[in-house]
Amino acid sequence: MGDNPQSAGTVFDVQRFSLHDGPGIRTTVFLKGCPLRCLWCHNPESIDFRPEIGWRPEHCTGCGACIEACPEGCHQLSQEDSHHRFDRADCTRCGRCAEACAFGALTRIGKRMGVDEVMTEVLKDRAYYKTSGGGLTLSGGEPLAQPEFAEALLSAARSEGIHTAVETSGQVRFQTLENMVELTDLFLFDLKETDPARHETYSGMDGQLIRENLQRLNALGADIILRCPIIPTLNDRPGHFAQISDLVNSLSHIREVHVMPYHPFASHKYSELGKSAPLGRIEAPDEPQKKQWVHALKVSCPVHI
Ligand code: SF4
Numbered sequence: 001m002g003d004n005p006q007s008a009g010t011v012f013d014v015q016r017f018s019l020h021d022g023p024g025i026r027t028t029v030f031l032k033g034c035p036l037r038c039l040w041c042h043n044p045e046s047i048d049f050r051p052e053i054g055w056r057p058e059h060c061t062g063c064g065a066c067i068e069a070c071p072e073g074c075h076q077l078s079q080e081d082s083h084h085r086f087d088r089a090d091c092t093r094c095g096r097c098a099e100a101c102a103f104g105a106l107t108r109i110g111k112r113m114g115v116d117e118v119m120t121e122v123l124k125d126r127a128y129y130k131t132s133g134g135g136l137t138l139s140g141g142e143p144l145a146q147p148e149f150a151e152a153l154l155s156a157a158r159s160e161g162i163h164t165a166v167e168t169s170g171q172v173r174f175q176t177l178e179n180m181v182e183l184t185d186l187f188l189f190d191l192k193e194t195d196p197a198r199h200e201t202y203s204g205m206d207g208q209l210i211r212e213n214l215q216r217l218n219a220l221g222a223d224i225i226l227r228c229p230i231i232p233t234l235n236d237r238p239g240h241f242a243q244i245s246d247l248v249n250s251l252s253h254i255r256e257v258h259v260m261p262y263h264p265f266a267s268h269k270y271s272e273l274g275k276s277a278p279l280g281r282i283e284a285p286d287e288p289q290k291k292q293w294v295h296a297l298k299v300s301c302p303v304h305i
């Protein structure tokens, strides 16, 4: 595997038989790294561009293999009560401890993969793509934050006649999006918040580039599904739904809007990474609440949950 951005990138998951990332049965390739910091992120392992070490102490048997493997002395087992202490301060993310751990207590999250290696996985399900209308979806993180790798994967899929979708936050240079248009059958474009000040509070960026990119992508005639995460108490206000509706009705190439209801299932992922979840406890919405959100969108295209 050559290690230049055209031929390799950092991937944290390749999920076969995905049913929610575009039409049909798909393989979703999750590229690691994102420029946004959404408070409700349910893939915290996608944020950092570098590989990370996941730590699940409940799986630790105290075998000590990681202590032997770590050149930085990050792992310690207490002589008294066998308590395992993992101090990340000096960790270089070399991954040796995760390789040494046979019990899944330490795992490496994210690795460099070549285009050929990814495509070998993707091509395994070609028959399912044909019968279901599925294909390849690039997700993340922000897949277009590794633009050369993303482009190479989309080109490879195209040359195999495989349908391509890109899930993007839109927080990328427009030139990057433009380069992908010819290679991408469908964009799953996230719209998180319509108020710039709130967008900044919730994600670290004001969303202006995202809105401009959405409008410019639409003007290029790209096929777009708009995906709107709705988080109770943060962006489930009527004004936000009205703004989404106005925006969608002003754009001619949005074929559907998908409401993406908040779910609180990511807190264990944050603790595995040694991080705290940035959002306090928020109740997951119930079915009537989700239906209200759908009805609040007055758009001319179909709305799905
Ligand atoms: S990733 Fe490397 S440096 Fe970090 S704890 Fe594991 S072995 Fe030590």
Ligand code: SF4
Residues within 6 Å of the ligand: 059, 060, 061, 062, 063, 064, 065, 066, 067, 075, 084, 100, 101, 102, 103, 104, 105, 106
């Ligand atoms: S190698 Fe795994 S199971 Fe063994 S002490 Fe380290 S974390 Fe625990």
